[in-house]
Amino acid sequence: MHTTAGSAEPHTLLSIRGLQKEYVAGNAILKGIDIDIKEQGIIAIIGPSGTGKSTLLRCINRLIDPTKGHILLEQEDLSQARGKQLRMLRRKIGMVFQEYNLVERLTVIENVLTGRLGYMSAWNAWRRNFSQEDINTAFELLEAVGLAEHAKKRADSLSGGQRQRVGIARAVMQNPRVLLADEPTSSLDPKTAVEIMELLERFALEKNMPALVNIHDVNLARRYAKRMIGMSNGVVVYDGPPEGITDDHLKQIYGGESWLV
C-alpha cells in the first residue's frame, strides 16, 4: 500500500489522494484531488462542464489513466493496477453513463448480464455460459427497475429513461462496492431524471454502497445527495453536506451569478 500524506484510514472504502490528470502535458485537467469516501448513499459531484468531473470518475475505474496520484479501493491501489488485477478491481465498480452506453443490438436481459463478464472466463463468455444464479439475479434486477416485460426486446427499442434503468441494472449486476454515475440524468426529461436518481439512491442504500454521481442540476443534487463535492478548474472547492452549500460556493464553482435566481 502506498502511504502518501494523510494516508487512508482502515475503514475508508475509496480514497483518492493527490489525483492529477493531464491529457496534454503541462495542461492539467485535475490538479490534485483528495477525496475519502466511507458512507453509503448518493454523493453528488457538481461543477461546470469541462472542469474534470467525468475525468475524475473515469480515472477511478481507469477508463482513463491518471497522470499522478493514487486511488485506493478497499486498500488496493487502482492507479497502479494492470491486467487481471485491474479487471478484478473494475468489477467492484459499477458505472452508469450519460448516454446509457448499452450494447444496442443485444437484448435488454443480455445487456444486464454483461455486468457479469468480469466474473467469467472468455471461454464461458464465448459460449454464453452464464450461471443459473446470474440469470436469475438479472431477471430480478430487471423486475426491480420495472422492466421485466421488456427483457427480450432489443436495447435500442427502449426509451431514454428505460435505457438508463437497464444501465443501472447492468452496473448493479456487477455486485459492486461503489457506483459511479456520469451525468446519468442529463439526457432525460425532469420527471424521468428524478426517477433515475431515486433508483440510484435505492440501490446505493440497499446494497450499502456509495454512489458518486456527476450532475449538472444543483437542485436535484441537493435533494438526493448526502454529501456534495463542488469542483472548479480541476480542484475540489467544496466537500460537505448539501445544506452547507451556499450561493457564494455556487458562485465560486460556476462563476457569475446571473443564473442564481
Place this chain on the structure above:
Amino acid sequence: MARINSQGNHENPFKGNNLVRLGWFLIAAYLVYSFNAMGLEWTRIVEGLGHANALLDRMFPPNFSRWELLLSGLAESLEIAIIASITGIILSLFFGLFSARNLMPNWISIPMRGLIALCRTFHPVIIAILFVKSVGFGALAGILTLVVASIGFIAKLFAEAIEEISLKQVEAVRATGAGFASVILFAVMPQVFARFIGFATYQLDSNLRNSTMVGIVGAGGLGGTLFSAFQRFDYDFVSAILITIIAIIMIGEFLSNIVRRIFS
C-alpha cells in the same frame, strides 16, 4: 434595385475552366491515338460478329451427354469455393480485428494492413498461376488462391466495419471488468455481426464465380473442363458448362439472400 457594386457586372459563378477543357481534349486525343495504334477498325468488328454468330450456332443445342465429367468438375469447384470461403472468412475475422486501428496499437495494425494490402495486390489469376507453380496442379492451388483473395477483400471490409463501431458500448463493457476477449465478444461483435454476414456471403458468391475460373490456369475445378472443351472446339459442351455455371451462381445468389435476411 440598388446595386452594391455599381462598377460593371459581376462574374458568372459557373465560369468555364481552361484546365478542365484541356483535360477533356487530352483524353479525346489519347483515345484517337490508341484506336489508331491498335488498328481497331469498324470492318473488323463486323467480321467478328460473323464469327460470333458461327460460334453461337455451334454452341446450340448444348450437349449434356458428358454430364459425369461436368458434374465432377462442378463438385470440385464447389468444394474449392466452400473450403476457401470458410477458411478465408475465419482468417479474415482475425486479420480484420488485428488491423482495426481503434482497437489495436499501431505496431499490430500497420503490419496487418500491409499483409491485407498485399493479398489485394494481385488479381486471382496471377495468384493462381503462382500457386500452381509452387504447389502443383489441382484443387489445392485453387483453394489457396481463393483464400488469399478472400482475405484481401473481406479482412479489409471487416476492419473498416470495426473501425466504425460506437466506442461508448465498448467502454461500458470494459468498465464491468470484462477481459479483452469478452469485450470483443459482447461489445464489438454485436455491432458488426450483421455486416460481417453480408460481407461473408458476398465473398462466398464471389468465390463460387472465381472457383470456375482458377481451373483455366490448372488450379482445379470446372474451369479446367471448360478450357479443354474450348481447345477441342466442343462448343456444344462449352455451352452446357456455361449454363451450369450460370445456374450455380444464381442458386448461390438465392441462398446468400436468404442468409442475409436471417441475420439482418
